[in-house]
Amino acid sequence: MEVISGEVFCARSLFRLAVFNxxxxxxxxxxxxxxxxxxxxxxxxxxxxxxxLFRYQTDDSLKFSFEDVVLKGLAKDGGLFLPEDxxxxxxxxxxxxxELSFEELAFNIFSLYISPDEIPSRHLKDIxxxxxxxxxxxxxxxxxxxxxxxxxxxxxxxxxxxxxFKDVALQFLGxxxxxxLVRRNHGKVGEExxxxxVIGATSGDTGSAAIYGLRGKKDVSVFILYPKGxxxxxxxxxxxxxxxANVHNLxxxxxxxxxxxxxxxxxxxxxxxxxxxxxxxxxxxxARILAQITYYFHAYFSLRRSPGxxxxxxxxxxxPSGNFGNxxxxxFSRQMGLPIEKFVIATNENDILDRFFKSGGHYTKDxxxxxxxxxxxxxxxxxAHPAGVKxxxxxAMDILISSNFERLIWYLTYxxxxxxxxxxxxxxxxxxxxxxxxxxxxxxxxxVTKEVFAAAQEEFESERVSDGExxxxxxxxxxxxxxxxxxxxxxxxxxxxxxxxDPHTAVxxxxxxxxxxxxPQVDHISLATAHPAxxxxxxxxxxxxxxxxSFEKVLPAEFIGLKDMExxxxxxxxxxxxxxxxxxxxAEVEQELRGERQ
Numbered sequence: 001m002e003v004i005s006g007e008v009f010c011a012r013s014l015f016r017l018a019v020f021n022x023x024x025x026x027x028x029x030x031x032x033x034x035x036x037x038x039x040x041x042x043x044x045x046x047x048x049x050x051x052x053l054f055r056y057q058t059d060d061s062l063k064f065s066f067e068d069v070v071l072k073g074l075a076k077d078g079g080l081f082l083p084e085d086x087x088x089x090x091x092x093x094x095x096x097x098x099e100l101s102f103e104e105l106a107f108n109i110f111s112l113y114i115s116p117d118e119i120p121s122r123h124l125k126d127i128x129x130x131x132x133x134x135x136x137x138x139x140x141x142x143x144x145x146x147x148x149x150x151x152x153x154x155x156x157x158x159x160x161x162x163x164x165f166k167d168v169a170l171q172f173l174g175x176x177x178x179x180x181l182v183r184r185n186h187g188k189v190g191e192e193x194x195x196x197x198v199i200g201a202t203s204g205d206t207g208s209a210a211i212y213g214l215r216g217k218k219d220v221s222v223f224i225l226y227p228k229g230x231x232x233x234x235x236x237x238x239x240x241x242x243x244x245a246n247v248h249n250l251x252x253x254x255x256x257x258x259x260x261x262x263x264x265x266x267x268x269x270x271x272x273x274x275x276x277x278x279x280x281x282x283x284x285x286x287a288r289i290l291a292q293i294t295y296y297f298h299a300y301f302s303l304r305r306s307p308g309x310x311x312x313x314x315x316x317x318x319x320p321s322g323n324f325g326n327x328x329x330x331x332f333s334r335q336m337g338l339p340i341e342k343f344v345i346a347t348n349e350n351d352i353l354d355r356f357f358k359s360g361g362h363y364t365k366d367x368x369x370x371x372x373x374x375x376x377x378x379x380x381x382x383x384a385h386p387a388g389v390k391x392x393x394x395x396a397m398d399i400l401i402s403s404n405f406e407r408l409i410w411y412l413t414y415x416x417x418x419x420x421x422x423x424x425x426x427x428x429x430x431x432x433x434x435x436x437x438x439x440x441x442x443x444x445x446x447x448v449t450k451e452v453f454a455a456a457q458e459e460f461e462s463e464r465v466s467d468g469e470x471x472x473x474x475x476x477x478x479x480x481x482x483x484x485x486x487x488x489x490x491x492x493x494x495x496x497x498x499x500x501x502d503p504h505t506a507v508x509x510x511x512x513x514x515x516x517x518x519x520p521q522v523d524h525i526s527l528a529t530a531h532p533a534x535x536x537x538x539x540x541x542x543x544x545x546x547x548x549x550s551f552e553k554v555l556p557a558e559f560i561g562l563k564d565m566e567x568x569x570x571x572x573x574x575x576x577x578x579x580x581x582x583x584x585x586x587a588e589v590e591q592e593l594r595g596e597r598q
Contacts, residue, residue: 066118067180070173070287071196073280074267081286082407084426087112089337098301102140103128105301106172106294112336113290119179127179131171135159141168141295143302143525145485146477146499146509150516151523154484154505155299162238163531163556165326166209169283169291174213176287177279181219197589198222199266200281201259203322204231204396205530207249208238210281215244221589222281223248225259225581228571230395233563234534240567245597248588250581253574255389257400265578272582276589283325283404292329293336299525300338306487309523314341316515318526320508321345321353322397324404326527331408331459341522345462346511348392348470353402357462361453363436364445365400393467393538394503396530401440406433408456409448416451463511473506473513474542478549500539500554502532533559 069081089112090096097108106128107121114124132140137159146154160167177196184194198220200210207224214222224239228251240249252259263282266272283289296317303309317340319327327343334340347354356363389398414429436446448456481499501509505528512526532539533555543549570588572581591597 066114070176070285071180071277071279073278073282073285074264076268076270076273078264078268080284080403080407082410083113083286086332086335093337097297098304100301102294102298103132105297106132106291109294109297110290123179127172127175131175134161134171135167139298139302141298143299143487145306145487146481146526148485150513150520152509152512152516153299153303153487153523153525154509154528155295155525156528157295158502158528158531160209161212162205162208163534163558164205164209165292165527165529166205167212168295169288170206170209170213170281172213172291173281173285173287174210174217177214177220178217181217185219193219194277195589195593196220196279197276197585198279198281199225199263199585201225201256201263202231202239202282203227203256203398204235205534206282207231208235211239211242211247211249214281215242215247217246221246221248221592223250223585223588225250225252225262227252227255227259230255230398232395232535232537234536234559237562237565237567240569241562241565243566243568245592247568248585248592249569250584251569251571252581253572255400256398257389260403262578262581266582266585269578269582272585275586283323283328289325289329289332289404289407292326293333296330296333296340297338300340302487303523303525313522314339315523315525316341316344316512316519318344318346318508318512318515318524320394320397320504320511320527320529321347322350322399322402324353324402324408326529327460328404328407334459341519343460344511344515344524345460346508346526347462347464348394348397348507349390349464349466350392350398350400351464352400353405354462354464356405357457357460361448361450361456362445363405363440363447365440393470393535393541394507395535396504397507406437409433409436409452412452412455413448416449416455461515463514465507465510469510470503470506470538471542473510474501474503474539475546477501477506477509478543478546498548500532500543501528502530502535503538504529504535505532531556 072081074080093108097105100108103125107125110124110128111121116124119127137156140159142156142159144154144156146152157165157168160171177198181194181196185192188194196219198210198214200206200223202208202210202224203226207226210222210224214220224247226236226239226249252262260282263280264284267278267280272278279285281288299317300315303315317327317330319330321327327345330340330343334343345353345357352363352366355366389400392398410429410433413432414425417425417428419425420428436448439446478498478500484499505526508526508529512524516522516524531554533551536551536555540551543551570584572584576584588597
């Protein structure tokens with residue numbers, strides 16, 4: 001893949017996004033050069049009027065800046081934005097960055113993707129500072145040594161406001177939204193003001209993280225769709241007890257996939273786009289992926305600073321995966337030059353990703369029904385659905401289709417094609433992806449080429465973890481891992497004494513164990529995606545009767561009494577479809593703007 005050097009890829013360089021088309025006829029991609037808006041409130045240096053904005057290759061009238069891409073999230077036809085070229089790291093990055101804080105790393109990484117013509121450096125630093133000052137740990141994402149004998153480490157990603165890894169991206173995205181809206185609305189009043197309608201789907205953690213990132217922000221309405229009965233009580237309460245006028249929760253009959261399909265339909269709807277400025281908060285928004293790249297670098301440097309790890313084999317990263325956004329951010333870090341040996345994708349029994357890697361590249365829906373779909377704990381959000389999602393103890397990963405996976409296979413398809421001009425290869429990759437996604441929609445399956453599959457195998461392995469194995473891992477580490485050592489600069493573990501894993505993190509640890517057995521000489525860093533208190537019933541099921549176990553010991557003060565607080569949610573009638581959701585959103589935005597929603 002062509003890359004642009006870190007020295008060149010900045011203010012006046014070509015920075016492109018590919019948009020591959022999911023729903024419309026004819027694939028397309030967008031190419032743009034960075035350009036900031038010519039406004040006094042954002043002017044630090046002269047602007048070159050010859051610089052282009054984002055544009056569709058097939059329609060020169062459609063142009064977007066980085067700002068537009070962040071605020072839109074999705075192309076109007078449902079396509080996903082991607083950097084067409086990935087920046088290489090500066091030559092001395094490892095020596096220059098090794099002692100940097102999380103915030104400093106974030107600035108250096110984001111600056112490779114965001115031109116100062118778009119966001120001046122001092123403004124970007126301020127956005128980053130405000131985003132991560134909300135975290136309870138000064139290291140933001142501390143690394144702890146879970147099993148030194150097996151070289152197993154855990155990257156704790158749950159120290160943000162809602163105790164889940166989504167906070168890392170959504171605190172940043174919320175502040176990006178605010179920054180761009182303040183700039184767009186400078187000197188404007190009334191209906192002249194640009195009002196953003198943010199719409200997202202959640203299987204549990206994205207919703208609360210988005211709400212906490214956007215609550216109370218001016219000129220933003222945030223709508224979160226979540227599947228009724230398929231999120232844990234804590235997750236639901238974190239969303240519905242936020243009573244700010246601009247926060248709207250919609251309870252949907254169905255699965256997370258149904259919620260996500262509604263979101264995509266709304267973004268593709270000309271009627272909705274004609275009346276509302278839509279923005280996305282799911283990992284379909286490129287800024288979410290960008291923000292998550294930082295903690296892969298932070299984990300790497302935390303490991304290298306620890307005794308005995310100044311050098312050695314490249315580590316493996318183990319990522320619990322549902323929608324593929326988290327591990328995709330890691331993949332971007334590897335393409336930039338971060339020395340990661342391989343990624344291990346850890347799935348639960350909704351295992352479309354594992355089956356892709358175990359079947360030679362066949363991506364196939366495998367819905368289950370009746371008794372085969374039963375499992376998990378209803379109180380933690382597990383609930384079988386007619387679409388065929390299996391209920392498990394890790395409900396945030398109960399997904400039939402991983403929407404971010406298509407971003408990876410676009411890149412791989414483009415990379416393995418060595419013939420013809422670059423633009424032709426990009427367009428060909430988009431057309432092939434569109435065909436595969438069409439096959440998935442009509443027949444429930446597609447198969448990538450052997451070349452694309454071989455490219456995926458070079459960078460990924462996968463493991464499927466059952467509910468029984470998840471419980472056993474939680475029990476094992478509770479009984480054997482006592483007060484794990486933090487190797488980050490200031491970090492302390494989330495609990496003192498026996499270490500308690502949440503079920504999603506346990507899926508990752510189980511997968512890590514299998515990888516370690518094959519690669520005992522390699523350091524493994526597994527990602528901890530949520531605090532165990534968010535899935536109390538699964539943890540209780542695993543540890544009930546264990547010596548000295550009491551869930552109250554790990555229950556954060558922020559969770560106590562949360563479920564008893566006043567809440568607000570709109571229940572969407574069954575069968576309303578995406579059109580019904582559209583009318584609800586329109587009505588509630590109008591009510592909010594009239595000041596009738598308190």
